Amino acid sequence: MFKTLLLTVDVNDLKGSERPAEVAKTMAERDDAELHIMNVVPDYGMSIVGSFFSADHNKAILQEAKVALETWAGERFAGLPKVRLHVDQGTIYDLVLKEAESVSADAIIVGAHKSQLKDYLIGPNAARISRHAKQSVFVVR
Template structure:
C-alpha cells in the first residue's frame, strides 16, 4: 500500500521522537517501503533577523543539523528501509508537505505532543500537516 514514507523528526526533541521513529520503521518494514527522514529548522522569522545572521550562519546551522540527523538515523533507522535524509529550513508544516511531494511519499509520519490550550487556537504543526497534506498522515503521540 505504501512504497515511500516520510518521517518528520524534531532533532531538538529526540527522546520524544524515538517512539515516532519506531512506528515509522515498523510501518516501512511491514510495507516494504522506503523511509525518508526530514528535520525542519524553523525559519529565522523577520527578514531583519535573517539578514543579521547572514547566509553563512544559516549554512552552519543546517550543516550541524544534518550531521546530527545522520548520526541519529544510523542508530534509529535500519539500512534496509532508509532512503534519504533531508534537512530543510522554513515553515515546518509547509516544508514537510513540500518534501513529501518531492519524494513521492504515500504517507507522512509525524509526532505530536499533548496539545496546550494555545494549540487549539493556533494549531500545532502536526495538525497543519494533517489538514493540508494530500497523503495519508499518521500522527503518533
C-alpha cells in the same frame, strides 16, 4: 500498503521523535517501503531577525542539523536499506508538504508534542500537515 513514507523529526527534540520513529520503522519493514526522514530547521520568521546573523550562520546550522540527523537515523534505521535523509530550512509544515509531494510519499508520520491550551490536541505543524496533506497522515503521540 505504503511504498514511500515520510517521517518528520526535530533534531532539537529527538526524544520526542522516538515513538514516531518506531512507527515509521515498523511500517517500512512491514511494507518494504522507502523511508524518507526529514528535519526542518525553522527560519527566523522576520527578515530583520535574520540580518543579525552572519551569512555562514545558516550553513552552519543546516550542517549541524544534517550531522545530528545522520547520527540519530544511523542508530535507529541501520537495518533498513531504503532510507533517505532530508534537511531543509523554512516553514516546517510547508516544506514537509512539498517534500511529501517531491518524493511521492504515500504517508507522512509526524509526532504530536504535548498539548498546550493553544494547541489543544496536536501541535500547529502536525495539525496543518494533517489538514493539507494529500497523503495519509499518522500523528503519533
